[in-house]
């Protein structure tokens with residue numbers, strides 16, 4: 001029996017760690033050839049190609065996309081997952097920080113998509129999935145800048161979905177809740193009592209635990225596969241029910 005992504009070629013940005021690594025592995029299990037783009041490509045494991053790409057650097061993005069097409073002969077799937085966090089209320093961050101986080105989390109998606117879409121247009125099974133966050137709509141405290149970037153990711157996803165659907169490119173997003181990745185590990189290890197902080201964080205989730213990276217990867221694998229051929233412009237929540245049940249962060 002053939003795998004759902006057999007013969008397809010995918011790029012996953014931020015694919016050297018956390019959610020991006022889990023997504024890359026899952027797409028490969030489903031049959032795709034997978035290239036990851038990351039500022040830290042040496043950390044990548046279990047992929048077909050790891051390219052040093054900074055999503056804020058247009059030249060490296062264009063060169064990365066061209067390298068993938070040169071090596072694999074096509075491009076079918078783009079997962080725009082690279083992102084960084086920012087803490088604090090709206091008074092906490094400087095202009096430079098606002099520009100920097102938007103440049104990675106939002107403009108980075110536009111940059112990689114701009115380079116990839118000419119190739120995706122020639123694919124018979126093209127899809128893009130952008131990583132947003134529960135922060136886009138949950139009103140999380142002390143995450144003003146980060147939340148604004150992830151809200152922009154949702155708007156951008158819908159605009160891209162409308163513009164490119166008739167070209168055969170489906171665009172969707174995934175909306176993870178707090179997931180067990182190195183990023184969250186770094187935040188927890190900065191706390192005075194990391195184990196207690198982790199337990200408290202788990203207790204605040206509707207289903208009493210952190211989201212597993214593999215659960216986000218499963219959602220992305222579905223959205224970019226031909227099985228989701230009639231789905232465009234949605235943000236699939238993978239958050240233990242917080243968005244679907246209209247819960248507030250405890």
Ligand code: NAD
Pocket residue numbers: 013014015016017018019020037038039040053054055056081082083084085104131132133134175176177178179180181182183184
């Ligand atoms: P992570 O820090 O474990 O991994 C992020 C990866 O992105 C790293 O490999 C990093 O090197 C790469 N990266 C950072 N800046 C880059 C750049 N300029 N160009 C290319 N690569 C770059 O983080 P994660 O938890 O896996 O988060 C991945 C995505 O998921 C982010 O967009 C984040 O906002 C989103 N997200 C995470 C969570 C969570 O709880 N972990 C929840 C919701 C959404």
